[in-house]
Amino acid sequence: MYIVILGCGRVGSTLAALMAEEGHEVVIVDRNSDSFRRLKKDFKGRTISGFGIDSEILKKAGVEKADVFVSTCTGDNTSIMAAQMAKKIFKVPKVMARIYDPIRAEAYKKLGIETYCPTTFGAMVIKNTIEEKDVNVEKIGELLERGSRT
Amino acid sequence: MYVVVAGGGKVGYYLTKRLIEENHEVLLVEKDKKKCDRIAEELGEVAFRGDGCEVRTLEEIGTERADVMVAVTGDDEDNLVICQMAKFRFNVPRAIARINNPQNEDVFEKLGVATTVSSTKIIYNLIDQEVDSEEVIPLASLKRGDVEVVEVKLKEGSPVVKKQIKDLHIAGDAVIATILRENEIIFPRGDTTLEVNDTVIALTVTEKEKVLRERLVGKR
Numbered sequence: 001m002y003i004v005i006l007g008c009g010r011v012g013s014t015l016a017a018l019m020a021e022e023g024h025e026v027v028i029v030d031r032n033s034d035s036f037r038r039l040k041k042d043f044k045g046r047t048i049s050g051f052g053i054d055s056e057i058l059k060k061a062g063v064e065k066a067d068v069f070v071s072t073c074t075g076d077n078t079s080i081m082a083a084q085m086a087k088k089i090f091k092v093p094k095v096m097a098r099i100y101d102p103i104r105a106e107a108y109k110k111l112g113i114e115t116y117c118p119t120t121f122g123a124m125v126i127k128n129t130i131e132e133k134d135v136n137v138e139k140i141g142e143l144l145e146r147g148s149r150t
Numbered sequence: 151m152y153v154v155v156a157g158g159g160k161v162g163y164y165l166t167k168r169l170i171e172e173n174h175e176v177l178l179v180e181k182d183k184k185k186c187d188r189i190a191e192e193l194g195e196v197a198f199r200g201d202g203c204e205v206r207t208l209e210e211i212g213t214e215r216a217d218v219m220v221a222v223t224g225d226d227e228d229n230l231v232i233c234q235m236a237k238f239r240f241n242v243p244r245a246i247a248r249i250n251n252p253q254n255e256d257v258f259e260k261l262g263v264a265t266t267v268s269s270t271k272i273i274y275n276l277i278d279q280e281v282d283s284e285e286v287i288p289l290a291s292l293k294r295g296d297v298e299v300v301e302v303k304l305k306e307g308s309p310v311v312k313k314q315i316k317d318l319h320i321a322g323d324a325v326i327a328t329i330l331r332e333n334e335i336i337f338p339r340g341d342t343t344l345e346v347n348d349t350v351i352a353l354t355v356t357e358k359e360k361v362l363r364e365r366l367v368g369k370r
Binding site: 055089104107 | 203205226227230235239254257260
């Protein structure tokens with residue numbers, strides 16, 4: 001698969017490394033080229049420095065032929081805008097955005113962007129640990145689904 | 151009208167001030183405490199401290215009854231989200247976004263926010279016009295600067311003097327809306343003849359302005 005990842009922070013760089021190791025073609029974009037230091041020297045993917053909501057940068061990253069687009073920018077709105085550009089303008093089949101704000105994550109899920117909210121997820125994991133419940137990722141997924149439905 | 155202005159920079163500040171003067175109900179949302187306090191000091195109870203991108207803030211300020219949402223922060227992505235939230239979640243009938251990167255005009259339109267203002271584009275267009283033409287005076291920009299109303303004073307030596315409108319060959323590039331001749335206003339027809347000192351008011355698309363100028367003023 002051809003995967004474009006936006007944001008080379010902890011999540012972005014880790015994801016990029018994982019996908020590249022599995023043999024996928026990975027391009028990672030960050031506006032600060034310094035961020036690429038998080039990647040290992042033997043990283044097989046491509047790096048591009050530039051602002052992720054600039055169509056020209058996205059095209060340079062090959063968004064037009066991408067199978068997957070993931071935005072993990074620090075700013076929620078940058079992630080939201082980039083994800084929408086990937087989905088609605090460049091027609092990437094699978095688009096995912098990491099969004100910290102649970103309300104925005106839910107709102108854009110309704111607008112058709114697949115969102116992942118580490119805030120809710122993290123809080124659930126911690127809560128379950130405190131309550132000494134079985135920390136089971138699938139279970140948390142179910143709880144979250146139920147939570148967003150109520 | 152109830153207008154919500156998101157972003158308390160200079161654009162937001164002066165816009166709010168103007169709207170108050172015009173007796174509109176207006177609320178300015180700004181997340182920075184210092185900026186917010188200063189605006190409140192100068193303009194009164196119209197500043198609300200909060201993040202315009204957050205649904206909670208938008209709920210608190212009664213966005214659902216707003217007639218217009220104006221997002222004028224310095225970041226395009228924030229302005230997009232503010233306008234989308236206002237339109238899609240709170241059903242605000244009009245949302246206007248300021249954009250910095252002129253390329254985003256297209257992006258915003260495709261993502262559901264069709265009304266955008268780009269100062270970069272406006273200033274560029276002005277420079278372009280100033281440099282290119284003294285004879286063609288822009289009167290108004292429509293459709294965010296894509297369509298223009300211009301005024302041309304026909305001088306001695308203009309290639310169109312004594313010519314009829316139908317012989318101008320501007321169809322597809324521009325429309326002559328009105329001719330001002332001394333105290334007379336003429337709505338031209340194909341057989342109207344142009345005279346020296348006529349002021350021609352024409353409607354054209356920005357990229358065809360040059361064609362229009364060449365026809366009416368002559369090539370330089």
